[in-house]
Amino acid sequence: MTWRATVEELVREFRASGRIVIVGASLAGLRAAETLREEGFTGSLTIIGDEPYEPYDRPPLSKQVLKGWVPADHTKLPRMREVDADWRLGVAAIGLDRAAKQVRLADGEQVPYDRLLIATGTRARQWPNPDEAALDGVHTIRSRDDAEQLQKELAEPPSRVLVIGAGFIGSEVASVCRELDIPVTVVERGSAPLVGALGGVIGEIAAQMQRDHGVDLRCGLGVSSLEGDAAGHVRRARLSDGSTVDADVVVASLGSIRNVEWLEGSGLAAGFWGVGCDAGGRAFDINGVVTDSIFVAGDVARAPHVLYEYQFLAMEHWDNAVLGAEAAAHNMVNLEPNYRPHLLLPGFWSGQFGVNIKSVGVPPFGDEIVFTQGSVEERHFAAAYGHRGRIVAAVTFDHGKWLEYYGKLIEQSGPFPPPPPGWDQPPDVKPMPAEFPDPRVPTAIPDVVLTGHAPSERTAEFRPRHR
Numbered sequence: 001m002t003w004r005a006t007v008e009e010l011v012r013e014f015r016a017s018g019r020i021v022i023v024g025a026s027l028a029g030l031r032a033a034e035t036l037r038e039e040g041f042t043g044s045l046t047i048i049g050d051e052p053y054e055p056y057d058r059p060p061l062s063k064q065v066l067k068g069w070v071p072a073d074h075t076k077l078p079r080m081r082e083v084d085a086d087w088r089l090g091v092a093a094i095g096l097d098r099a100a101k102q103v104r105l106a107d108g109e110q111v112p113y114d115r116l117l118i119a120t121g122t123r124a125r126q127w128p129n130p131d132e133a134a135l136d137g138v139h140t141i142r143s144r145d146d147a148e149q150l151q152k153e154l155a156e157p158p159s160r161v162l163v164i165g166a167g168f169i170g171s172e173v174a175s176v177c178r179e180l181d182i183p184v185t186v187v188e189r190g191s192a193p194l195v196g197a198l199g200g201v202i203g204e205i206a207a208q209m210q211r212d213h214g215v216d217l218r219c220g221l222g223v224s225s226l227e228g229d230a231a232g233h234v235r236r237a238r239l240s241d242g243s244t245v246d247a248d249v250v251v252a253s254l255g256s257i258r259n260v261e262w263l264e265g266s267g268l269a270a271g272f273w274g275v276g277c278d279a280g281g282r283a284f285d286i287n288g289v290v291t292d293s294i295f296v297a298g299d300v301a302r303a304p305h306v307l308y309e310y311q312f313l314a315m316e317h318w319d320n321a322v323l324g325a326e327a328a329a330h331n332m333v334n335l336e337p338n339y340r341p342h343l344l345l346p347g348f349w350s351g352q353f354g355v356n357i358k359s360v361g362v363p364p365f366g367d368e369i370v371f372t373q374g375s376v377e378e379r380h381f382a383a384a385y386g387h388r389g390r391i392v393a394a395v396t397f398d399h400g401k402w403l404e405y406y407g408k409l410i411e412q413s414g415p416f417p418p419p420p421p422g423w424d425q426p427p428d429v430k431p432m433p434a435e436f437p438d439p440r441v442p443t444a445i446p447d448v449v450l451t452g453h454a455p456s457e458r459t460a461e462f463r464p465r466h467r
């Protein structure tokens with residue numbers, strides 16, 4: 001038998017009777033499991049998830065669920081196909097032994113694997129003072145249970161809601177409050193809502209949109225402390241300018257934290273921005289060597305992107321979880337010439353204040369912006385972001401049907417400013433600075449981040465070889 005034939009035989013054997021373990025039983029984990037079975041993997045499949053529920057969808061949690069339109073337990077993800085798997089729900093993975101190829105669970109069990117997929121996503125960053133975070137009425141929103149509890153309290157209704165942080169989720173919560181006619185104050189440390197994700201020019205439009213809908217928006221300020229009543233219910237917030245806001249529901253929307261702690265000591269490239277992997281989802285070890293048996297997908301993955309100078313991108317988007325999981329699962333059961341890259345052009349959508357906001361590409365990669373279509377006054381427009389004469393992203397407010405046009409231009413490294421699509425062009429089109437905040441200034445962290453390298457953070461170790 002030739003070497004090649006032997007390897008092919010091994011892969012065939014693995015597909016028939018190998019052991020795959022997926023840690024993280026949510027969007028990426030489920031879609032990966034479905035792809036593995038679709039690709040003909042008939043070996044043992046174990047899916048480990050620390051939540052007690054079957055995989056459910058998160059985007060509706062800050063939208064339809066909070067409005068009371070959809071009960072939190074009606075968000076189960078639709079199944080694309082049958083998945084024959086051993087589901088271990090309600091138990092966390094707490095360690096990874098790469099030498100023994102075992103995942104250690106919180107209940108003491110060790111689960112062996114031949115190939116492992118890490119899909120542990122992110123969690124909400126909690127309000128930093130634990131006593132204040134424990135007050136009744138103080139919320140974050142990531143899980144089904146979070147949304148269910150918050151929805152109940154919004155239905156009462158509260159006299160005022162305070163939202164801390166005006167990223168996408170914070171802004172969506174504020175929008176729901178206004179739809180429910182609940183007074184809401186939004187406090188944002190940056191200069192405007194969505195400024196980390198879309199820059200100051202778009203941020204100003206978002207700010208005006210919030211104010212027009214009756215949001216008491218306070219930018220350039222922080223919340224210093226939360227105060228509760230004798231019964232332990234939050235009643236007031238003290239802001240960094242000394243002012244106070246009376247509120248009986250507080251939603252801390254402070255961005256997310258990657259679930260990587262369980263990988264400590266595993267020697268994988270896991271850190272603040274997630275687990276480093278190649279564009280095919282294969283995890284890197286801490287020295288940047290690609291592993292053969294460990295893959296990563298979804299919010300917890302960070303991978304180099306050919307369109308963005310091979311910088312590592314961390315994306316907290318639905319499409320990224322689905323397509324990244326499909327690519328990783330395919331690569332887990334195939335041989336190298338058939339590996340598939342996960343080269344998604346990042347994109348997101350958000351519904352707030354009656355406007356559908358969509359984007360493609362990586363806006364913070366751009367330093368300039370130009371309005372290309374529609375009218376800012378009517379909040380019905382498209383704008384493109386540029387970097388060194390090339391289009392790198394676009395955003396639309398109620399103009400999403402043009403996104404594909406911009407997406408194609410971005411994929412082809414088209415020029416900036418881009419050629420107008422033919423009609424609807426505003427007069428006096430001129431590029432201007434996109435006004436992204438200095439990355440050192442704390443503000444809402446965008447959903448797509450160029451994670452790069454922090455020169456001050458030396459995590460690799462160089463050991464010269466001794467003869």
Ligand SMILES: Cc1cc2nc3c(=O)[nH]c(=O)nc-3n(C[C@H](O)[C@H](O)[C@H](O)COP(=O)(O)OP(=O)(O)OC[C@H]3O[C@@H](n4cnc5c(N)ncnc54)[C@H](O)[C@@H]3O)c2cc1C
Pocket residue numbers: 023024025026027028029048049050051057058059060061062091092093094119120121122123141142143169259262297298299300315316317318319321347348349350351
């Ligand atoms: C409120 C909200 C609104 C959103 N809206 C949008 C939107 O409008 N558009 C959009 O594109 N995206 C949106 N997103 C983002 C989108 O939901 C995520 O990109 C997607 O859920 C990522 O899927 P994932 O499987 O990678 O991670 P997750 O969904 O975070 O799942 C990871 C799973 O792993 C589990 N886990 C973590 N650690 C362990 C462990 N040690 N052991 C076992 N299990 C573990 C977690 O509990 C979780 O169940 C939204 C997210 C939220 C929270």
